[in-house]
Structures are given as structure tokens and as C-alpha cells.
Amino acid sequence: MxxxxxxxxxxxxxxxxxxxxxxxxxxxxxxxxxxxxxxxxxxxxxxxxxxxxxxxxxxxxxxxxxxxxxxxxxxxxxxxxxxxxxxxxxxxxxxxxxxxxxxxxxxxxxxxxxxxxxxxxxxxxxxxxxxxxxxxxxxxxxxxxxxxxxxxxxxxxxxxxxxxxxxxxxxxxxxxxxxxxxxxxxxxxxxxDWQESVAKTRPKRLKTVKAKTAAERFKAATAKPEGGTGKVMKNETPKEKARAIFDLLLEEKVIR
Structure with a gap:
């Protein structure tokens, strides 16, 4: 059949x-x-x-x-x-x-x-x-x-x-x-009642970990951050701190 x-x-x-x-x-x-x-x-x-x-x-x-x-x-x-x-x-x-x-x-x-x-x-x-x-x-x-x-x-x-x-x-x-x-x-x-709109581009991730196995993903998640060009801001005004964060996001192309 x-x-x-x-x-x-x-x-x-x-x-x-x-x-x-x-x-x-x-x-x-x-x-x-x-x-x-x-x-x-x-x-x-x-x-x-x-x-x-x-x-x-x-x-x-x-x-x-x-x-x-x-x-x-x-x-x-x-x-x-x-x-x-x-x-x-x-x-x-x-x-x-x-x-x-x-x-x-x-x-x-x-x-x-x-x-x-x-x-x-x-x-x-x-x-x-x-x-x-x-x-x-x-x-x-x-x-x-x-x-x-x-x-x-x-x-x-x-x-x-x-x-x-x-x-x-x-x-x-x-x-x-x-x-x-x-x-x-x-x-x-x-x-x-739904309203459809054009999807927006997702923000760029600051750090992308390319791991193939669970062990590699765990190692990347628990690893200590590597030293870079960042700086610690303690005594600056809130406005100066906000400006530093904004400049970093621009540099990383998270926002335009």
C-alpha cells in the first residue's frame, strides 16, 4: 500500500x-x-x-x-x-x-x-x-x-x-x-495586535571567544583578563567616567 x-x-x-x-x-x-x-x-x-x-x-x-x-x-x-x-x-x-x-x-x-x-x-x-x-x-x-x-x-x-x-x-x-x-x-x-518592524543590526560584542569544546569554553570563561590599554578611574568626576565609557564604545564600534 x-x-x-x-x-x-x-x-x-x-x-x-x-x-x-x-x-x-x-x-x-x-x-x-x-x-x-x-x-x-x-x-x-x-x-x-x-x-x-x-x-x-x-x-x-x-x-x-x-x-x-x-x-x-x-x-x-x-x-x-x-x-x-x-x-x-x-x-x-x-x-x-x-x-x-x-x-x-x-x-x-x-x-x-x-x-x-x-x-x-x-x-x-x-x-x-x-x-x-x-x-x-x-x-x-x-x-x-x-x-x-x-x-x-x-x-x-x-x-x-x-x-x-x-x-x-x-x-x-x-x-x-x-x-x-x-x-x-x-x-x-x-x-x-502585533506590529512588525525591520530588525536592527545586533551590537558588536567586545570580546568573542572561539571555542570548539566545552573545556575550551570553560577555560575562556574562567581565565583572568589580560592586561591591555585600559585604565582605572577612581577620582574622576561622573561626567569624565561617562565620557571614557562612551569613547570606548565608539572605538569598539558598538555604537556609531
Whole structure:
């Protein structure tokens, strides 16, 4: 019996240009889904069915995509929950977090809680699925992997260590069918009052310790400070002390 796999996709954002694109982790989820289910894979998006970014996912060789038509203000978790409960789903693949919007990384966990399914985070690969269980490789630091066995159905969030997505073909994406499904949504009341602003550059750290092991980090944290060009100010006025601190911050380019 073929696997019933769903890959959740979102509209990504390029980190430099800010232009809309297919999300890096979501596209890896689609790549893994194609490996497991081939063209029987269901690619699901909640939002605007006319968004041109969806064609970038379709260009990976998908004959169709399913879009649950909703406004941006709608909470996606209840919408996805109702749709998935109506289907006999084995595995749901998604990215760790979105590249736009809230980008909290909570959707896989909230959706798994609503469905009563387990969630597996930072997946590098799903090696095999047999007898209702999946053999999953988890990505660990320094290129290490951990093999785990998990019962179907479950939700898996993809790590950057997963296989990179194939190139998207423009003509293939245009030929794909985008199926728009009307669904009942619930406005995210918490998000309505939020105000979004451009992120500011983080201040430069005065001292950066490059340590690879726990022992090196402990040694750096407990080491005595080395002598430098600083001076001890005891009898100066508060104004002079403040000026010295301000000049140091300027010199270290913490402020401009």
C-alpha cells in the first residue's frame, strides 16, 4: 500500500534581498516527500492560491498543489488540523520554521499536539518505512546522525542537513494544477495586535571567544583578563567616567 505523505510549504523570503521565494527547509521537505512517494506526494499550502511562489515548488516535478484558501490573519494550525483529520495521512513533512511571518517554529509542535501525533525534529532523512514504522535519521552537531524508529503517523521537521532540493523548472511549474480548497479559518487574535518592524543590526560584542569544546569554553570563561590599554578611574568626576565609557564604545564600534 503506497504511503500517504503531505509536505507543508510556505512562502519564503531571501535573507539578503528580501524577495519572496520557495523556503529552503520546506523545499527540502518536498524533496524528501518526492523520494518517498514520488508524484503521489500531496503538497499543501495555507494562504493565497495565486501566489507565484507556489509555482517554484511545482517546478520540482509536481503535477499539482493543494491550497487551503485563507487570509494572512488566519491561524493556520486549526485549518491544517481539520484538513489532515479528513485524510488517512502517514507522514507530514515540514520545515523547522518559516522564513517570513511569525517564524516561531511552533507550527509542527502545535499541529502535532492538536492531532495527537508525535513530532520528530531536525530530520536529515527517512531511510525506510515498513510495518507501520519509519526509520529516521536525525541531524546532530558536527555532522553526526542518530537513527530512531517511530510509529506512523507522525510529523517531521526537516533540517538543513537533509538532501538539498532539486532545481525548479519554470515550465513544469506553469503546467502544474493549483487546487484551491475553500476552508473555514479562525483569526489569530494574538497576532492581530502585533506590529512588525525591520530588525536592527545586533551590537558588536567586545570580546568573542572561539571555542570548539566545552573545556575550551570553560577555560575562556574562567581565565583572568589580560592586561591591555585600559585604565582605572577612581577620582574622576561622573561626567569624565561617562565620557571614557562612551569613547570606548565608539572605538569598539558598538555604537556609531
Amino acid at each position: 503506497p504511503l500517504n505523505i503531505v509536505s507543508l510549504v510556505s512562502v519564503g523570503r531571501h535573507p539578503q534581498s528580501g524577495r519572496a521565494r520557495r523556503a529552503e527547509q520546506d523545499s527540502r521537505a518536498v524533496e524528501l516527500g518526492l523520494k518517498l512517494a514520488d508524484t503521489a506526494l500531496t503538497v499543501l499550502h495555507v494562504g493565497n492560491p495565486d501566489d507565484p511562489v507556489l509555482r517554484q515548488y511545482a517546478g520540482m516535478g509536481l503535477p499539482s498543489l493543494t491550497v487551503l484558501k485563507q487570509e494572512d490573519s488566519v491561524d493556520t494550525v486549526p485549518v491544517l488540523q481539520r484538513f489532515l483529520e479528513q485524510k488517512n495521512i502517514d507522514i507530514v513533512l515540514t520545515g523547522v520554521r518559516a522564513e517570513s511571518g511569525e517564524s516561531s517554529g511552533m507550527v509542527p509542535y502545535l499541529l502535532a499536539h492538536a492531532l495527537g501525533w508525535p513530532v520528530v525534529a531536525r530530520v536529515a532523512d527517512i531511510v525506510a518505512v515498513k510495518d507501520g514504522k519509519a526509520e529516521v535519521l536525525l541531524a546532530l552537531p558536527r555532522g553526526q546522525r542518530r537513527a530512531v524508529s517511530i510509529q506512523l503517523p507522525f510529523i517531521a521537521s526537516m533540517d538543513h542537513a537533509a538532501e538539498a532540493a532539486r532545481q525548479s523548472a519554470f515550465a513544469v511549474g506553469l503546467r502544474a494544477t493549483v487546487e484551491s480548497v475553500e476552508s473555514v479559518g479562525e483569526v489569530d487574535q494574538i497576532r492581530v
